[in-house]
Amino acid sequence: MRRVIAVLVLGLGRAGTAGAQPAPEPARVAAPAAAPVGEPCADPAVTGRLGDLLRARRFADAHHAAVGLRVLCGAAAADVWRLADDIALLRLEDRAWALRDLHELATNGPEAERARLVLAWAYSVAHDDQAAAVVSAQLPPIRAAAVAAATALEDRGRFDATVALVPPGLRDHARGIYGRWEHARHTRRPAVAGVLSALLPGAGQVYDGSIQAAAVTFALNALFIGATVELARDHEYWTATAAGTVGSFFYIGGVINAVDLARRRNQTAAQPEVDALEEVLLPELSGRQLH
């Protein structure tokens, strides 16, 4: 017992004097030898990691990482990081900055040819055919044909004509992907979704595959249509008109949403095939060939 009390007193005494006299620093245990952290500006693995972010479709992260590298490294920033940043921005539908930067990159430097390819793709995607033709003319014919085929999905004739110019192995692969894309893009019919939603609010959303949106649409429309009818039966015409006007927004908004969801469903269903086609014809865009 005495031993316990002594230990407690000694402990309290040490704690009380700790503020007055700093305790000697404990001997540090030698840390295990850590792997050397490379300077990011000179680390060749950084480019691969940017490519990984693009491949994972983490475009905002790729953009933020590339901006960080450009701020950190200044003039030592590699052109390939700029290219990765521009691809990420184009994917994020932020075209103005990316196009300006790509034009600079395409003028000269180690990434000029890849920048021209990305630029031609960006213009083709935006249906700016004149600009795409000007940039594509500076590409090797096979690469120009690959860009044209990858961006001509909506036009079967143009796809067939351009994909015929790429090497046979790629051509067959691309045609197979195109067949799967055509099937996937008709997963839902927007017109059917719109008509269903017009007939019964929420039915279009059920057809599209969103029970939650359907429930909200149905509940809101039931509420406002019911209120309008009830108020009109009670001869409260002004209030009924107000309720009907607000309800019309939910009704028409619900129809627009049903059509929009069907289009989005088709787009997301077909997107893997679009990505696969780009991967085959334009591997630069997926970040696979960034090094």
Next chain:
Amino acid sequence: MVMVASCVPATTPAADNAIDLRYRLAQRPTARAADATAIAIYGWVGERSLATPSRCKMVPTDSAAFAARAASCGGLAAWYQGIARLLLEQASSEKFARSIQLDGRLRWMDLPAPCGE
């Protein structure tokens, strides 16, 4: 809210993130100030009534998308599309939109398309 926004001086709140900033820079400069006022009022009321930061799942936020559509497509179309977007927010899943990890949480990207698309 729109009537109040049209009467008070324009304010432009700071952008939340890089995408928001770039998105705003892409907007028409003439429309930006008045739209930002409406969003500022909405945000001010929302902050005080809910006592919580914005938890909008969409990028850009519904109010920012509404402002952009009102500027490009007109008020009536913006209301219809705004309702459709609120329903899209309810339906948000990988079937309908692309997700993005932003501001420490999962959000759904829906950049307003040009008017009529």
